[in-house]
Amino acid sequence: MATKLPTKFWIYLILGISVFLLIRSYWRHTHPFYQDEAYFKKTLNTLLRPRSPGTPGHSYVREFLLLELKHLGFVTSRREFIDTIAYTNVVGVMNAEAKRFLLASCHYDSKVLPTGDNYVSATDGGVPCAMLLNMAKSLEPYLRNDFLDRPDIGLVLVFFDGHESMDIEDETNSLNGSRRFTDVETIPLNSIEVAIAINLIGAPDAIYMAHYENTYKLHERLADIEEELRSAGQLSKCHKLFHKLKDYNADIEDDHYSFFAESVPVLHLIPHTFPAVSHTEKDNLKNLHWPTVQNMNAIFTTFVYDYLKKHVHPISFGEESAEYESLQIP
Template sequence: MADRQQIHVSMFTWIVAGVCLFYLLINFLLMHWVVVKPSARFTNDENHLNATLAMILKPRWTGSLGHSQVRDFLLQELWELGFHTERDEFEDGVAFTNVMGTINPEAPNFLLLCCHYDTEYLTNAEGFVGATDGAVPCAILLNMAKTLGPYLREELRKRMDIGLALVFFDGHEPMPSDPKDSNVLRGSKRFVEMETLPLESIEVAIALNFIGAPAQAYMSHYDSTYGLHNRMTEIELNLRESGQLAQCHLLFQKLKDHDTDLPDDHYPFLDEGVPVMHLAPYRYPEVWHTAADNAAHLHWPTVLNMNSIIRQFVYEYLESHDDDTTFRVDS
């Protein structure tokens, strides 16, 4: 009888120990998942990217029919994607229009991404559509908004600490009456002067340009956002290792190129102390300001990979935002 009771106690002890080990294992796996939670996977929508790019790839110098068509398309697309839309019309010889879409327009802080949608009027490049010079960056921003749509509408809108702003500048290119090769940047200067979005609310202004040519490399241009640039490089490596990128050379380099930079719409923000990132290669594409800057000469692996990297970066920035986030030089 005593032996039987001892066997029951022993079995009970082993059962209890097994249950404890089971719960310890479950807790370990849960904690491990929290610590090494995999990168969020978002479904690529290449059909949307291609359709968007097709709508933008047309001659669109300020005042042309193509320009007004692209402007209206940007506004309609942002509205359909759930953004609060604004258009700022101003004149400087001719009429210009900046376009902005925001999620959480009343937020005290914003991540701002921008590019220009106009093309230069080139008499020596009939049919110039500026694929790398504006069209691809515009398409990337709209596609990012489309593929992040559920997160932006269902989760970000519940937050009060951070908002997202997408800005499409007009007047980036000089008009025929302007001095040759002048950096007029009418749209971005207007945006900063009028504070279309309060400058103190912009945590980082990220300008995209000259994206889509082959053999491009992206380096950090400003020390204040070097950490964000490095995060871009890590995201690219993570996406590459998980098989989410197209076969392509490494785009982002953990290198500082703080002494040179191509002029672009981030300059007015930089002058006002807003932290900036310039997502542009270290040199102009070979097709720059020629009729060859078209869809046929785009390096699609670069376009697709930049699209995936930027989308993941925007998601991570918004999702991990807290009140201590700041990159301001004067902070």
């Protein structure tokens, strides 16, 4: 004979479902955008090819980035320079006349490996590039309408070239694109509110910690967004990515270094440890941890929307902490 479930069980079940539906409804109302996974996968497949400077793959990806940014409504430019060889930074700007900018960046070139030419550098540049374009695609209705022509804040997407050293034996000649960007001030450095650098995304078991005190509250907001998305049922089943932990003495050298050296506040989105496949031909589509990639897409897109939507006054990044509370909807 079947055991009858107590009335309290059904009451709690109904209440739980109701709360979940309310949270999901509120989240969808306050964040009116969706993740186009088909677009992301198509973009990633286009990017995942050997793309060291001077190769056909590099030229193809460079032109693809420029074309996609233009289609998404950004004013685009190619910033060419010579540093032993020719490099090209790809830059997209929205609201070019704004007083301040949120800058998000990654690198699109791949490393030359001594083992051969099948290295597609998925976590190391590939996924981050696709993430930036996916964010712009997901937010396109907002960026082309409510956000367009705002005088207080603009959005800059930068795809750096020359991140990897072309010399297999010498790793020191790297980060050429980001160094060039800050040297010539492609965007006036004093107008950049915060520079975000993204790299090494898509490995399993990756976790993310804060690397700089003055942008800790931005990192904290990423962790909160992850929890909010999970509560609203908007994330794939995956381990917790963003932890409210401070790891200020173990940052990894990346394209944000040039900005940090010029006192531009930086936020570095990179896992606590290198992916096991780093700088090997196993860093490919097959070995990506898809739940991590999906959740990083959702969290980052929501973070950018949150930042831009709530931006009213310039944010002051003091030595101790960012005044993130100044991001308020009037």
